[in-house]
Amino acid sequence: EAGVTQSPTHLIKTRGQQATLRCSPISGHTSVYWYQQALGLGLQFLLWYDEGEERNRGNFPPRFSGRQFPNYSSELNVNALELEDSALYLCASSSGIERGKNIQYFGAGTRLSVL
Amino acid sequence: QQQVKQSPQSLIVQKGGISIINCAYENTAFDYFPWYQQFPGKGPALLIAIRPDVSEKKEGRFTISFNKSAKQFSLHIMDSQPGDSATYFCAASARGAAGNKLTFGGGTRVLVKP
Numbered sequence: 001e002a003g004v005t006q007s008p009t010h011l012i013k014t015r016g017q018q019a020t021l022r023c024s025p026i027s028g029h030t031s032v033y034w035y036q037q038a039l040g041l042g043l044q045f046l047l048w049y050d051e052g053e054e055r056n057r058g059n060f061p062p063r064f065s066g067r068q069f070p071n072y073s074s075e076l077n078v079n080a081l082e083l084e085d086s087a088l089y090l091c092a093s094s095s096g097i098e099r100g101k102n103i104q105y106f107g108a109g110t111r112l113s114v115l
Numbered sequence: 116q117q118q119v120k121q122s123p124q125s126l127i128v129q130k131g132g133i134s135i136i137n138c139a140y141e142n143t144a145f146d147y148f149p150w151y152q153q154f155p156g157k158g159p160a161l162l163i164a165i166r167p168d169v170s171e172k173k174e175g176r177f178t179i180s181f182n183k184s185a186k187q188f189s190l191h192i193m194d195s196q197p198g199d200s201a202t203y204f205c206a207a208s209a210r211g212a213a214g215n216k217l218t219f220g221g222g223t224r225v226l227v228k229p
Contacts, residue, residue, distance in 0.1 A: 004158070033217070043159070048215055056215070092217075094215075101147060104161075
């Protein structure tokens with residue numbers, strides 16, 4: 001069974017441009033989460049989508065947005081890129097909380113570099 | 116506001132030794148505490164997890180100890196192997212409309228020397 005897949009693996013953009021990152025969850029999973037892993041800052045929660053709806057977002061500016069498609073795949077859009085947006089963007093999927101366990105499975109990430 | 120504090124930032128242990136990583140949390144609504152292992156170039160992978168109704172959980176060489184009153188939990192890696200060299204993250208989540216997201220600690224880079 002395929003795990004969480006993310007594309008592209010690497011993305012190089014310049015300041016002010018827009019970036020689009022894509023994520024395909026594990027088959028059967030309806031929830032998709034996005035996290036930012038910046039150097040030295042750990043993993044920061046960005047967005048949570050479930051059943052096509054945005055359920056929660058972290059402390060990030062509105063430049064960070066996304067959506068979830070009917071097939072539960074998701075894309076993250078970052079507008080007006082800034083140098084500090086350079087990071088590894090991780091997508092995770094889950095089938096929801098089962099028996100109190102919030103198990104999230106991560107993809108390998110998209111490395112975004114803003115020049 | 117960092118709700119999950121992790122220490123140490125890095126750790127060097129000899130092969131066969133014990134690696135111990137500690138985490139402390141503030142939000143008493145947290146009810147699920149997973150540990151993730153991340154190798155360079157890979158996404159984090161779930162290693163082991165615990166809920167606050169138990170004080171210890173063991174899976175192979177990995178053990179989580181949980182102290183609800185102190186709001187602390189720790190990961191012990193017994194008989195550490197070079198293949199365990201990775202970055203380890205503790206995390207916590209709470210159920211509810213604003214929950215489900217994972218709040219991560221800052222990570223611990225573990226190096227196991229042969």
